[in-house]
Amino acid sequence: MAETTRATSAAAVDDLVAAVLSGSRRALARAITHVEASGSEAREIMTRLYPHTGRAHVVGVTGSPGVGKSTLVGELARAFRQKNVTVGIVAVDPTSPFSGGAILGDRIRMRELAGDPGVFVRSMATRGHLGGLAAATSDVMRVLDAAGYPLVLIETVGVGQAEVDVARLAQTTIVVEAPGLGDDIQTLKAGIMEIADIFVVNKADLPGSDAVVNALRAALALGSGKSDYVGHHFLQMWGDAPAHGSHPAQSDGTWQPPVIEASAVKRQGIMDVAAAIKQHRAHLRQSGAWARREKQRVQMDLEYWLKQLMLERLLQQVNRAELSDWVDDIVDRRAAPQDVASRLLERFRQAT
Amino acid sequence: MAETTRATSAAAVDDLVAAVLSGSRRALARAITHVEASGSEAREIMTRLYPHTGRAHVVGVTGSPGVGKSTLVGELARAFRQKNVTVGIVAVDPTSPFSGGAILGDRIRMRELAGDPGVFVRSMATRGHLGGLAAATSDVMRVLDAAGYPLVLIETVGVGQAEVDVARLAQTTIVVEAPGLGDDIQTLKAGIMEIADIFVVNKADLPGSDAVVNALRAALALGSGKSDYVGHHFLQMWGDAPAHGSHPAQSDGTWQPPVIEASAVKRQGIMDVAAAIKQHRAHLRQSGAWARREKQRVQMDLEYWLKQLMLERLLQQVNRAELSDWVDDIVDRRAAPQDVASRLLERFRQAT
Numbered sequence: 001m002a003e004t005t006r007a008t009s010a011a012a013v014d015d016l017v018a019a020v021l022s023g024s025r026r027a028l029a030r031a032i033t034h035v036e037a038s039g040s041e042a043r044e045i046m047t048r049l050y051p052h053t054g055r056a057h058v059v060g061v062t063g064s065p066g067v068g069k070s071t072l073v074g075e076l077a078r079a080f081r082q083k084n085v086t087v088g089i090v091a092v093d094p095t096s097p098f099s100g101g102a103i104l105g106d107r108i109r110m111r112e113l114a115g116d117p118g119v120f121v122r123s124m125a126t127r128g129h130l131g132g133l134a135a136a137t138s139d140v141m142r143v144l145d146a147a148g149y150p151l152v153l154i155e156t157v158g159v160g161q162a163e164v165d166v167a168r169l170a171q172t173t174i175v176v177e178a179p180g181l182g183d184d185i186q187t188l189k190a191g192i193m194e195i196a197d198i199f200v201v202n203k204a205d206l207p208g209s210d211a212v213v214n215a216l217r218a219a220l221a222l223g224s225g226k227s228d229y230v231g232h233h234f235l236q237m238w239g240d241a242p243a244h245g246s247h248p249a250q251s252d253g254t255w256q257p258p259v260i261e262a263s264a265v266k267r268q269g270i271m272d273v274a275a276a277i278k279q280h281r282a283h284l285r286q287s288g289a290w291a292r293r294e295k296q297r298v299q300m301d302l303e304y305w306l307k308q309l310m311l312e313r314l315l316q317q318v319n320r321a322e323l324s325d326w327v328d329d330i331v332d333r334r335a336a337p338q339d340v341a342s343r344l345l346e347r348f349r350q351a352t
Numbered sequence: 353m354a355e356t357t358r359a360t361s362a363a364a365v366d367d368l369v370a371a372v373l374s375g376s377r378r379a380l381a382r383a384i385t386h387v388e389a390s391g392s393e394a395r396e397i398m399t400r401l402y403p404h405t406g407r408a409h410v411v412g413v414t415g416s417p418g419v420g421k422s423t424l425v426g427e428l429a430r431a432f433r434q435k436n437v438t439v440g441i442v443a444v445d446p447t448s449p450f451s452g453g454a455i456l457g458d459r460i461r462m463r464e465l466a467g468d469p470g471v472f473v474r475s476m477a478t479r480g481h482l483g484g485l486a487a488a489t490s491d492v493m494r495v496l497d498a499a500g501y502p503l504v505l506i507e508t509v510g511v512g513q514a515e516v517d518v519a520r521l522a523q524t525t526i527v528v529e530a531p532g533l534g535d536d537i538q539t540l541k542a543g544i545m546e547i548a549d550i551f552v553v554n555k556a557d558l559p560g561s562d563a564v565v566n567a568l569r570a571a572l573a574l575g576s577g578k579s580d581y582v583g584h585h586f587l588q589m590w591g592d593a594p595a596h597g598s599h600p601a602q603s604d605g606t607w608q609p610p611v612i613e614a615s616a617v618k619r620q621g622i623m624d625v626a627a628a629i630k631q632h633r634a635h636l637r638q639s640g641a642w643a644r645r646e647k648q649r650v651q652m653d654l655e656y657w658l659k660q661l662m663l664e665r666l667l668q669q670v671n672r673a674e675l676s677d678w679v680d681d682i683v684d685r686r687a688a689p690q691d692v693a694s695r696l697l698e699r700f701r702q703a704t
Binding site: 043046047050051052053054064065066291294295298299301302303304305306307308309310311313314326327330331333334335336337338339340341342344345 | 657
């Protein structure tokens with residue numbers, strides 16, 4: 001294992017946690033590195049920091065590659081910094097300049113932000129978070145929360161499951177569109193409309209921008225807008241499933257997702273987006289949706305940890321050679337994975 | 353619950369499984385619907401079908417929105433149909449015309465395929481598969497495998513965690529690029545290079561295509577190409593972690609991902625892509641990578657089922673009111689999720 005994940009003494013964890021809470025950037029960076037490595041120190045650090053979380057406003061910014069999400073995130077950070085709000089940025093998007101993945105010009109623009117002690121940028125590698133990117137992002141976001149960042153911007157790419165997962169981490173989700181990226185508005189085609197609290201049509205100075213705005217507004221007029229969607233199966237498991245079938249309850253009350261035109265590169269419309277973020281936060285607080293979403297996030301976290309800990313304990317008890325035989329049984333089609341899982345659990349239960 | 357997921361008797365499951373194995377399209381569609389609903393019938397059906405799986409060549413096709421993945425998938429299906437190979441298509445991409453999400457022209461083109469009894473198309477909704485899209489896709493893919501489809505094409509969108517997850521389901525991963533979609537080649541920016549077995553530069557008749565091809569080839573010459581990456585954390589858990597740190601072992605031997613120019617709309621280059629798919633399959637078989645990937649897939653499936661069954665059993669034993677109190681403790685920051693998970697597991701252990 002790398003040096004950053006080596007065993008840390010309890011005293012060192014104490015010191016690290018204290019330093020994070022006192023605002024040390026260096027401690028914050030180290031704590032996040034520990035948390036990402038998800039060893040035993042990570043759990044200890046998260047446990048200690050957890051009581052200090054729950055204050056940050058987490059804003060997810062999602063959209064297809066090329067719509068200018070990173071530039072928008074950068075400009076939003078700048079706008080909030082002008083009001084003396086410190087900003088944490090988490091880039092889950094591997095194509096983001098925040099992740100070091102983009103062209104040089106973008107990275108240079110981002111480096112201005114990096115020089116500001118009121119901005120903390122962290123890129124999440126997609127590797128090593130098997131099935132757990134949302135969980136890892138959740139932990140990093142909570143470390144930033146505990147460290148006192150009142151605003152955390154999470155940048156994710158594209159449409160799909162990963163975005164829906166990360167949207168559940170955010171109190172506010174901004175979906176970014178832009179003209180000229182093919183024939184269609186990507187969000188209209190997918191389920192992504194449902195996760196948007198705010199739409200931003202970026203590059204609004206380019207031709208075709210009006211058409212994108214109109215299409216979004218028409219779709220919003222037709223559709224139902226955002227719902228407090230967490231996943232039917234998930235809620236079922238926890239006994240919280242809505243009674244009326246597979247559609248989640250509409251519970252955000254009166255919020256109508258605004259469609260805002262902007263040009264992040266030209267620094268136009270940024271203040272409108274910042275104002276919408278603040279309005280949405282106020283709406284969440286007033287409607288009770290903030291607390292509801294927090295509870296759902298907590299259930300997700302708890303489910304993740306239950307699964308993780310149970311698997312670890314099981315694998316500690318099962319003989320490696322025996323496990324390998326079980327895997328071979330599945331590979332050779334003598335048994336299905338779910339049957340082997342059942343039988344392994346039977347053995348585990350007898351052993352304890 | 354909907355009619356399609358109502359309780360099915362054991363005899364009905366017998367009949368359904370027999371009908372799937374005998375090649376009934378109607379039975380296949382019903383079985384997949386059951387599997388997606390993931391009830392008790394789903395497990396029974398998967399258990400019965402599992403011995404008949406393991407023969408299909410699963411090919412993942414991924415790339416950003418707008419590169420023409422769906423058209424390429426459609427043309428590949430047509431090419432293999434001309435050689436009398438039956439083809440299953442699974443669209444995980446919510447923006448795909450296969451998912452009903454795209455513009456009319458695309459959908460009409462796809463409808464030609466839908467009239468061919470040797471092609472079976474299924475779209476995976478992204479909703480309702482919380483944290484389990486890869487697992488649900490895996491099940492659907494295995495049903496098609498059991499039903500005798502020798503080739504299964506899985507279409508996924510964009511770059512990111514979902515793609516890496518689905519790539520692990522596929523024996524062969526095709527990454528599609530196209531000129532004119534912004535300043536950059538998206539795959540170069542992300543970790544996506546590592547999952548590609550075959551690169552296709554689609555819309556090769558458009559300006560800028562040569563630049564995309566050259567950039568990909570240059571990156572391939574620099575980099576290491578595809579590795580049998582499954583996730584370090586995952587392998588660690590199973591005791592199979594590579595000994596030399598966080599980089600997975602290169603184990604695909606001599607395979608050099610080809611970069612193929614194509615224009616799916618103009619039906620150019622399709623035969624080259626089909627040939628590369630067959631070559632890669634032969635390579636996997638000869639190098640032993642096929643068996644290695646199958647084993648990793650099986651470990652993933654087993655891990656998924658272990659976690660799922662353990663959580664279900666736990667939640668059956670825990671009192672709902674008590675669980676709700678635990679969740680409130682986390683919401684109110686009296687305890688961290690991982691601590692509550694630990695304590696719940698202690699109680700569970702004492703109870704059994």
